[in-house]
Amino acid sequence: MCGIVGFIGAEEAAPILLDGLARLEYRGYDSAGLAVYSPEDGLKVVKAKGRLRVLSDIVEGGKSIRGAVGLGHTRWATHGEPSDVNAHPHVGMSGRVAVVHNGIIENFAQIKEFLESKGVRFVSQTDTEVVAQLLEYYYRGDIMEAVTKVLHRIEGAYALGILCADCPDQLIAARKDSPLILGCGDGFSFLASDVTAFLKYTREVCYLEDGEIAVLTREGIQVYSHPYLQPVEKERHHVDWEVSAAEKGGYEHFMAKEIMEQPKAFRDTVFPRIQNGRVALEELRLSASYLREIDKIYIIACGSSYHVGMVAKYILEKLLRKPVEVTLASEFRYCDPLVTHRTLCLVISQSGETIDTLAALREAKRLGGRILSIVNVVGSSIARESDDVLYTWAGPEIAVATTKAYSTQLAVIYLIALRFAELLDTIGAVEYAALVEELLTLPSKMERVLENREAIQYYASIYFNHESIFFIGRNIDYAIGLEGSLKLKEISYIHSEAYAAGELKHGTISLIQPGTLVVALASCVPLFDKLVSNVVEVKSRGADVLGLTVESRGEIFQKTVDHVITVPDTHPMLLPSLDVIPMQLFAYYVALMRGCDIDKPRNLAKSVTVE
Numbered sequence: 247m248c249g250i251v252g253f254i255g256a257e258e259a260a261p262i263l264l265d266g267l268a269r270l271e272y273r274g275y276d277s278a279g280l281a282v283y284s285p286e287d288g289l290k291v292v293k294a295k296g297r298l299r300v301l302s303d304i305v306e307g308g309k310s311i312r313g314a315v316g317l318g319h320t321r322w323a324t325h326g327e328p329s330d331v332n333a334h335p336h337v338g339m340s341g342r343v344a345v346v347h348n349g350i351i352e353n354f355a356q357i358k359e360f361l362e363s364k365g366v367r368f369v370s371q372t373d374t375e376v377v378a379q380l381l382e383y384y385y386r387g388d389i390m391e392a393v394t395k396v397l398h399r400i401e402g403a404y405a406l407g408i409l410c411a412d413c414p415d416q417l418i419a420a421r422k423d424s425p426l427i428l429g430c431g432d433g434f435s436f437l438a439s440d441v442t443a444f445l446k447y448t449r450e451v452c453y454l455e456d457g458e459i460a461v462l463t464r465e466g467i468q469v470y471s472h473p474y475l476q477p478v479e480k481e482r483h484h485v486d487w488e489v490s491a492a493e494k495g496g497y498e499h500f501m502a503k504e505i506m507e508q509p510k511a512f513r514d515t516v517f518p519r520i521q522n523g524r525v526a527l528e529e530l531r532l533s534a535s536y537l538r539e540i541d542k543i544y545i546i547a548c549g550s551s552y553h554v555g556m557v558a559k560y561i562l563e564k565l566l567r568k569p570v571e572v573t574l575a576s577e578f579r580y581c582d583p584l585v586t587h588r589t590l591c592l593v594i595s596q597s598g599e600t601i602d603t604l605a606a607l608r609e610a611k612r613l614g615g616r617i618l619s620i621v622n623v624v625g626s627s628i629a630r631e632s633d634d635v636l637y638t639w640a641g642p643e644i645a646v647a648t649t650k651a652y653s654t655q656l657a658v659i660y661l662i663a664l665r666f667a668e669l670l671d672t673i674g675a676v677e678y679a680a681l682v683e684e685l686l687t688l689p690s691k692m693e694r695v696l697e698n699r700e701a702i703q704y705y706a707s708i709y710f711n712h713e714s715i716f717f718i719g720r721n722i723d724y725a726i727g728l729e730g731s732l733k734l735k736e737i738s739y740i741h742s743e744a745y746a747a748g749e750l751k752h753g754t755i756s757l758i759q760p761g762t763l764v765v766a767l768a769s770c771v772p773l774f775d776k777l778v779s780n781v782v783e784v785k786s787r788g789a790d791v792l793g794l795t796v797e798s799r800g801e802i803f804q805k806t807v808d809h810v811i812t813v814p815d816t817h818p819m820l821l822p823s824l825d826v827i828p829m830q831l832f833a834y835y836v837a838l839m840r841g842c843d844i845d846k847p848r849n850l851a852k853s854v855t856v857e
């Protein structure tokens with residue numbers, strides 16, 4: 247979704263803002279803009295539809311727009327088509343106040359009508375312009391007073407950056423339900439949607455909470471509560487991420503780099519949490535007696551994180567013997583969920599800012615559930631609002647299509663399953679030890695799967711022209727099929743569906759015809775023969791079949807399918823970590839051969855911060 251960056255310091259702002267916006271490109275956008283102030287030129291705004299490069303060319307890489315304070319924005323259109331005029335920043339009628347915004351102002355139509363009745367003329371179709379116009383309407387020489395009045399009036403979700411030409415020695419930031427992070431430097435300050443925008447300059451950050459307003463100056467940042475403007479003492483945090491972690495490092499795409507980083511990300515997430523052969527989750531405060539009391543685990547997430555939840559259901563139910571329900575966060579809020587104080591809600595999110603997941607978390611909490619979240623971005627909203635957090639140590643994930651975050655989320659599921667099973671005494675010592683031992687071998691097995699990537703590239707070269715692809719599997723293989731199918735469609739734009747293989751006969755098999763590609767996942771050994779029967783069914787209707795199974799079944803599977811990809815054998819519960827890699831690579835190479843914009847697929851945003 248939209249990317250925001252603001253800078254105030256001693257250097258020229260525009261090149262810094264453009265660099266920050268480039269680092270936020272991954273969020274998805276369709277236009278971009280800058281507002282910069284200098285005493286000589288006043289408040290200058292430049293906006294352009296299309297890629298950031300278009301804006302950068304107009305302002306000559308930032309050289310033609312002078313000033314040491316400014317705001318930048320990449321817009322992901324919601325209200326009004328992508329265009330120069332709808333791009334942010336937006337200014338009020340007198341050109342005194344510039345605003346950048348991420349989120350949705352839900353009551354913008356009423357405010358617009360009110361302002362128009364007062365003679366205000368609007369130039370864009372956006373909801374954001376009402377904020378700029380309303381600020382000027384309320385402005386009587388005290389910008390903070392105007393800001394508080396505006397925040398009182400607007401409804402919805404927002405992260406706002408505000409620059410007023412009458413007080414150019416400060417930037418103002420405010421948030422509600424949209425991410426905004428503040429960067430504290432020596433002689434400069436930043437605001438941004440994401441720390442990667444300014445990581446090059448500072449690692450010292452503060453997290454703005456809902457209902458807070460920040461005033462950024464060259465000397466520092468002061469935060470106030472809304473509406474009474476009481477000063478708030480903010481804790482500073484140090485961000486450990488390396489700048490290079492958010493760069494391509496020689497790879498053509500972030501997605502390729504992140505796929506290759508999975509063994510390391512898995513190691514970083516798991517190894518420090520295994521001590522003397524036991525899973526140690528020191529961050530968790532859940533006791534054995536609490537776990538015995540809970541009658542249900544509710545898993546809440548969106549997209550790929552939801553697919554991790556689908557895998558988790560199989561693992562947790564098997565090891566804990568407790569019912570697990572997996573639900574899409576966007577549905578949870580509206581389904582009158584059965585959550586009580588005996589429900590443990592497992593909330594999964596890479597970004598920690600997905601608005602549907604955050605809203606579902608709040609609803610689950612309101613109903614009395616206890617929240618344990620699995621999050622990648624430290625200090626994100628979901629992490630802050632959870633009762634307990636287990637971080638995935640994947641590092642920054644930039645490609646829209648998640649890969650390493652997915653793998654580390656799975657890793658945390660294994661850790662939770664083992665630790666809870668130990669506390670509940672639902673696992674025998676032998677199985678526990680075997681699982682821990684196997685967990686430690688997974689990164690090197692993942693490396694072996696990655697070494698086989700040329701074979702997967704070859705299969706992608708055979709099948710990249712297909713317009714419809716089906717993924718079938720049973721049990722955990724079905725959950726991996728869901729993820730394989732999502733990866734493929736989001737970056738290659740091929741229509742694809744994942745089916746529980748046993749369901750095919752209940753309808754979908756009518757779509758199978760000569761030349762249809764079916765990706766058959768058969769790594770779940772106890773169900774191998776059943777899956778082979780399903781493959782025979784689709785083959786006899788003319789389908790091409792690309793199979794995936796474990797090495798020990800590779801030869802036999804080869805007799806039924808057209809091509810087979812194998813992964814090393816491991817404990818059945820841990821197979822998803824190996825199976826998912828060929829699915830990611832297949833999607834990646836297919837998209838590459840189709841010439842798609844892999845890191846920034848059309849219509850998609852990395853972090854979905856509007857409902």
Ligand code: M6R
Binds near residue numbers: 647853
């Ligand atoms: O940041 P989150 O994990 O909450 O994001 C959830 C989904 O938006 C995300 O997994 C999405 O489906 C990815 N683009 C999948 O690759």
